[in-house]
Amino acid sequence: MIDFGKKKATIYDLSVLSGCSPSTVSAVLNGSWRKRRIKEATAQLIQGLADEHQYTANLQARGLRSSRSGLVGLLLPVHDNRYFSSMAQTFEAEARSRGQCPIVVSACRDPDEERKIVETLISYSIDELFIAGATDPDGVHEVCIKAGLRHVNIDLPGTRAPSVISDNFEGARMLTRAIIERAQQDGPVISDEVYLFGGRDDHASRERIRGFRDTKRDILGDDSEACIHPTGYSPGMTARAFETFYEGHGKLPRCFFVNSSINLEGLMRFLGQHPHETFADIVVGCYDYDPFGSFLPFPVYMIRQDSEAMISEGFRILSTSRPPATTHLVQPMLVPPRTALTGPLDALKDVD
Amino acid sequence: MIDFGKKKATIYDLSVLSGCSPSTVSAVLNGSWRKRRIKEATAQLIQGLADEHQYTANLQARGLRSSRSGLVGLLLPVHDNRYFSSMAQTFEAEARSRGQCPIVVSACRDPDEERKIVETLISYSIDELFIAGATDPDGVHEVCIKAGLRHVNIDLPGTRAPSVISDNFEGARMLTRAIIERAQQDGPVISDEVYLFGGRDDHASRERIRGFRDTKRDILGDDSEACIHPTGYSPGMTARAFETFYEGHGKLPRCFFVNSSINLEGLMRFLGQHPHETFADIVVGCYDYDPFGSFLPFPVYMIRQDSEAMISEGFRILSTSRPPATTHLVQPMLVPPRTALTGPLDALKDVD
DNA sequence: TTGAAAGCGCTAACAA
DNA sequence: TTGTTAGCGCTTTCAA
Numbered sequence: 205m206i207d208f209g210k211k212k213a214t215i216y217d218l219s220v221l222s223g224c225s226p227s228t229v230s231a232v233l234n235g236s237w238r239k240r241r242i243k244e245a246t247a248q249l250i251q252g253l254a255d256e257h258q259y260t261a262n263l264q265a266r267g268l269r270s271s272r273s274g275l276v277g278l279l280l281p282v283h284d285n286r287y288f289s290s291m292a293q294t295f296e297a298e299a300r301s302r303g304q305c306p307i308v309v310s311a312c313r314d315p316d317e318e319r320k321i322v323e324t325l326i327s328y329s330i331d332e333l334f335i336a337g338a339t340d341p342d343g344v345h346e347v348c349i350k351a352g353l354r355h356v357n358i359d360l361p362g363t364r365a366p367s368v369i370s371d372n373f374e375g376a377r378m379l380t381r382a383i384i385e386r387a388q389q390d391g392p393v394i395s396d397e398v399y400l401f402g403g404r405d406d407h408a409s410r411e412r413i414r415g416f417r418d419t420k421r422d423i424l425g426d427d428s429e430a431c432i433h434p435t436g437y438s439p440g441m442t443a444r445a446f447e448t449f450y451e452g453h454g455k456l457p458r459c460f461f462v463n464s465s466i467n468l469e470g471l472m473r474f475l476g477q478h479p480h481e482t483f484a485d486i487v488v489g490c491y492d493y494d495p496f497g498s499f500l501p502f503p504v505y506m507i508r509q510d511s512e513a514m515i516s517e518g519f520r521i522l523s524t525s526r527p528p529a530t531t532h533l534v535q536p537m538l539v540p541p542r543t544a545l546t547g548p549l550d551a552l553k554d555v556d
Numbered sequence: 557m558i559d560f561g562k563k564k565a566t567i568y569d570l571s572v573l574s575g576c577s578p579s580t581v582s583a584v585l586n587g588s589w590r591k592r593r594i595k596e597a598t599a600q601l602i603q604g605l606a607d608e609h610q611y612t613a614n615l616q617a618r619g620l621r622s623s624r625s626g627l628v629g630l631l632l633p634v635h636d637n638r639y640f641s642s643m644a645q646t647f648e649a650e651a652r653s654r655g656q657c658p659i660v661v662s663a664c665r666d667p668d669e670e671r672k673i674v675e676t677l678i679s680y681s682i683d684e685l686f687i688a689g690a691t692d693p694d695g696v697h698e699v700c701i702k703a704g705l706r707h708v709n710i711d712l713p714g715t716r717a718p719s720v721i722s723d724n725f726e727g728a729r730m731l732t733r734a735i736i737e738r739a740q741q742d743g744p745v746i747s748d749e750v751y752l753f754g755g756r757d758d759h760a761s762r763e764r765i766r767g768f769r770d771t772k773r774d775i776l777g778d779d780s781e782a783c784i785h786p787t788g789y790s791p792g793m794t795a796r797a798f799e800t801f802y803e804g805h806g807k808l809p810r811c812f813f814v815n816s817s818i819n820l821e822g823l824m825r826f827l828g829q830h831p832h833e834t835f836a837d838i839v840v841g842c843y844d845y846d847p848f849g850s851f852l853p854f855p856v857y858m859i860r861q862d863s864e865a866m867i868s869e870g871f872r873i874l875s876t877s878r879p880p881a882t883t884h885l886v887q888p889m890l891v892p893p894r895t896a897l898t899g900p901l902d903a904l905k906d907v908d
Numbered sequence: 909t910t911g912a913a914a915g916c917g918c919t920a921a922c923a924a
Numbered sequence: 925t926t927g928t929t930a931g932c933g934c935t936t937t938c939a940a
Contacts, residue, residue: 214934226934262681264681544828593926920930
């Protein structure tokens with residue numbers, strides 16, 4: 205790129221220009237001048253010069269010296285999913301409103317990657333870390349502790365650091381009840397017609413499965429292990445599970461619970477391979493909300509997790525002095541089929 | 557958080573432990589020891605000590621000294637949309653595979669915010685910047701130039717820096733042709749039945765509108781300004797446009813082109829307010845692919861933009877010495893209704 | 909109310 | 925093949 209040559213102004217340049225010492229300039233420019241009792245006039249002089257020369261602080265230098273950086277991290281499993289991308293959107297806004305610089309990264313649900321990425325962030329001296337949907341929160345915790353980095357778990361709890369998660373049990377109960385009752389509108393439903401697909405052996409999945417089974421037992425009096433099909437979080441694996449079921453039964457279950465919108469993508473892959481009749485009368489529940497998923501050509505009940513509340517609770521926790529490693533539950537919300545909710549994007553002005 | 561007291565090891569600690577000088581340690585630990593002709597044995601000694609003491613470089617210090625940081629930025633309009641979130645996913649993988657640390661940020665289509673955020677990134681001495689979907693690419697360009705920051709425009713072109721964008725004109729032609737032909741399966745289509753909603757006065761929208769009108773004229777022999785409804789990029793505004801149309805005509809257009817998946821969310825909001833019959837027989841084209849949008853209860857043709865190609869072309873451009881400010885076109889792809897494509901997530905291993 | 913000076917952890921000439 | 929040294933731009937005591 206064309207190098208404009210003009211090196212960026214430093215506090216030394218302004219020190220010379222203003223006739224003040226570098227430390228005075230520094231104090232004025234980082235906002236600590238009030239408490240360093242610097243004369244208002246001096247401050248204004250320096251500020252004026254800074255503006256005139258378009259001074260901007262070198263944040264690496266500041267960070268090196270003060271061993272803080274102004275950066276806050278959000279570690280995500282993946283970007284490419286509405287639950288996490290809307291969490292990122294919310295996180296960004298919150299962080300900026302607190303004068304911090306948000307850094308959003310994804311670790312692809314790989315525990316090693318999670319730790320490596322966090323180590324990198326630590327090398328940049330980030331000040332705080334939100335660990336969302338980590339496969340191994342306690343592993344990441346170790347890394348953070350060693351570096352003295354304040355952190356909080358979001359979405360998936362750890363045992364060693366404060367956590368903010370959805371009430372997955374209650375959410376699953378609401379969702380299960382909703383889909384069963386909806387299916388019952390078309391005639392009696394028996395336990396063997398109600399399945400769960402997706403998720404794996406993490407806290408969220410376990411709680412959702414527990415809520416699912418509990419509710420099935422409550423409503424249908426019975427509940428069998430055979431109806432639970434954990435497939436991991438990949439769309440491909442989920443599609444294969446539907447395919448297998450279809451091969452065995454000649455149809456999809458009449459009514460089923462999908463563990464996350466990522467798993468729901470697996471259902472799309474299955475549907476793409478089969479004619480419309482295959483799913484003319486299914487009733488689906490999906491844990492996670494997606495604005496298009498809500499309008500599929502069969503009833504889809506969804507759970508909208510309150511990521512805004514989780515993020516802001518996370519910031520609150522990190523602002524307390526010695527937060528205990530307790531778990532905070534946030535209530536999710538049941539979204540009936542064909543519902544378009546507003547999201548973080550709606551805050552933006554977009555008048556053309 | 558509990559501070560473990562153990563301060564992080566520095567090259568000086570290792571210098572003492574190994575009996576070598578700090579510069580030797582530095583060279584070993586940053587990989588430049590080969591060309592500094594340091595003895596293999598020395599290198600191994602130091603590396604061993606480093607591992608043992610879990611040394612990790614302080615990247616702020618390194619960055620300050622070398623005035624580079626290892627950070628690459630991606631500036632997005634928003635996170636919460638599948639087109640951009642999958643771009644973020646791809647960008648992350650590419651950056652990491654090149655040993656850089658990706659920083660993804662969103663500026664909410666606010667030109668001031670765009671510049672401010674980029675200035676912040678510059679303060680952290682990022683090495684390169686991808687500017688995706690910027691409202692004011694040339695404004696951002698100014699800021700980058702002043703700081704000598706290498707940058708490239710993605711998705712929306714600027715006039716001053718190299719750009720990589722979709723072939724919006726061709727994409728729009730494919731999409732328009734597809735929806736018209738599909739609508740013709742149900743009987744003759746006249747020009748007044750084919751509309752376009754969404755977008756605004758940016759390069760992508762203009763090209764898409766041009767492709768749309770061109771194709772309408774080609775196929776239907778006629779084309780009227782009245783069929784074009786730019787609404788900006790907000791779901792709310794788009795919904796209002798559909799509402800207005802509906803009030804005036806008692807139905808939606810038989811066949812229409814939606815400028816982006818963000819605008820398609822506006823259609824969902826409209827649909828949420830109206831019974832199913834309102835859209836029993838519409839044919840929709842959406843510029844952007846969304847895996848759930850593809851399975852809505854009416855035919856939705858989509859355009860899948862090749863963000864992988866755009867990102868990797870961007871990296872290629874930035875790796876050349878003095879890239880000219882030319883625009884590179886990347887071909888998008890037409891996706892028929894009810895199609896589930898694989899995405900960046902599929903690269904992940906997710907065996908449970 | 910301000911200045912002097914030390915140093916955060918690292919890199920890169922230049923010496924040896 | 926390795927060591928010495930001078931900073932990168934900033935913050936922060938301590939003195940004045």
